[in-house]
Amino acid sequence: MDERAALALLADRLPAVGDDAAVVDGLVVTTDMLHEATDFPEGTTRETAGWRALGASLSDVAAMGADPVCAVAAYAAPGFDPAEIGAFLDGATGVCEAVDCEYVGGDLDEHDEFTVASTAVGRTDDPVRRAGARVGDAVCVTGTLGRSAAAFRLFEAGETARANDLYRFVPRVDAGRSLAPHATAMMDSSDGLARSLHQLAEASDVGFAVEYDALPVDDGVRAVARDAVDERALATTFGEDYELVVTLPEEALEATREAVDCGLTRVGVVTDSGVEMDGAALADEGWTHGR
Numbered sequence: 001m002d003e004r005a006a007l008a009l010l011a012d013r014l015p016a017v018g019d020d021a022a023v024v025d026g027l028v029v030t031t032d033m034l035h036e037a038t039d040f041p042e043g044t045t046r047e048t049a050g051w052r053a054l055g056a057s058l059s060d061v062a063a064m065g066a067d068p069v070c071a072v073a074a075y076a077a078p079g080f081d082p083a084e085i086g087a088f089l090d091g092a093t094g095v096c097e098a099v100d101c102e103y104v105g106g107d108l109d110e111h112d113e114f115t116v117a118s119t120a121v122g123r124t125d126d127p128v129r130r131a132g133a134r135v136g137d138a139v140c141v142t143g144t145l146g147r148s149a150a151a152f153r154l155f156e157a158g159e160t161a162r163a164n165d166l167y168r169f170v171p172r173v174d175a176g177r178s179l180a181p182h183a184t185a186m187m188d189s190s191d192g193l194a195r196s197l198h199q200l201a202e203a204s205d206v207g208f209a210v211e212y213d214a215l216p217v218d219d220g221v222r223a224v225a226r227d228a229v230d231e232r233a234l235a236t237t238f239g240e241d242y243e244l245v246v247t248l249p250e251e252a253l254e255a256t257r258e259a260v261d262c263g264l265t266r267v268g269v270v271t272d273s274g275v276e277m278d279g280a281a282l283a284d285e286g287w288t289h290g291r
């Protein structure tokens with residue numbers, strides 16, 4: 001059974017699941033596990049790992065339009081090296097400070113594979129869910145797409161300093177907050193734009209029509225892409241972008257765009273059904289654990 005089948009099984013039993021974070025009594029809560037084999041390519045520093053792990057959970061808080069309150073993380077490694085733990089804490093506290101969140105605790109464990117499990121809590125009276133997109137809404141993305149894909153290629157090429165810089169992303173908390181009053185649906189693009197559109201489409205019972213030329217493809221992607229097909233894959237299916245994918249009424253677009261600090265790009269429109277790019281079906285491709 002792959003991750004998606006397993007998630008469907010969980011959703012059948014737990015009514016609270018199915019969004020980027022669960023909503024409980026004015027709070028949102030979300031957790032993620034990252035580990036060396038899939039999430040931290042060779043050359044990833046412990047500081048970057050701490051930043052990225054907490055960033056992944058803060059990104060889910062942002063995707064609900066919530067204000068981060070606090071975060072914790074469990075750190076497991078084959079041994080406890082003081083320099084490594086110090087660097088991890090620098091990264092964990094660094095990303096939390098960047099979005100005005102308090103890093104307040106965690107757990108230490110000994111484990112063969114370096115692994116971090118992070119949890120973040122946020123606050124909102126009006127969470128933005130994945131369900132709610134309406135036919136005719138604009139669909140937009142924050143920032144740029146494919147930055148992590150570009151970093152991954154740089155790690156492969158041994159250009160670890162630049163790769164680490166690109167890997168330390170700022171979770172889109174400010175953008176989420178600005179988008180929330182107008183957004184009809186929102187999620188973060190941790191599994192790539194293509195999968196995100198499919199997930200929003202399913203949750204909202206709608207479709208999407210987007211244009212590749214409209215996508216804010218990161219300059220780093222253009223620099224590492226082998227050809228046009230590769231560029232498309234890095235920008236749409238590689239994943240780990242941690243940008244926000246959001247739907248909102250066309251008339252709210254202008255004002256919202258000005259309020260979003262990291263850039264907001266209209267990439268297409270909400271339709272009745274089907275997820276299309278440039279008029280052809282866009283496959284539901286992206287990273288899936290347990291394949």
Ligand SMILES: Nc1ncnc2c1ncn2[C@@H]1O[C@H](COP(=O)(O)OP(=O)(O)OP(=O)(O)O)[C@@H](O)[C@H]1O
Pocket residue numbers: 007010014016017018019020021022030032056060188190191
């Ligand atoms: N072990 C689990 N027990 C209960 N619910 C789970 C479990 N794993 C995932 N879920 C729930 O399934 C839903 C989808 O999880 P998923 O990890 O795909 O979301 P995500 O946080 O947006 O993605 P990512 O892991 O890329 O950050 C979430 O609502 C999550 O709480």
Ligand SMILES: Cc1ncc(C[n+]2csc(CCOP(=O)(O)O)c2C)c(N)n1
Pocket residue numbers: 032033038039056152190191237238239240286287
């Ligand atoms: C060959 C290759 N290497 C790396 C990646 C990047 N990547 C995107 S999503 C993901 C896991 C996220 O897990 P989770 O969704 O649980 O946070 C990873 C590792 C890729 N797409 N292809």
Ligand SMILES: [Mg+2]
Pocket residue numbers: 019020059060063187188189190
């Ligand atoms: Mg998410």
Ligand SMILES: [Mg+2]
Pocket residue numbers: 020030031032056057060190
């Ligand atoms: Mg998550």
Ligand SMILES: [Mg+2]
Pocket residue numbers: 032
């Ligand atoms: Mg997950």
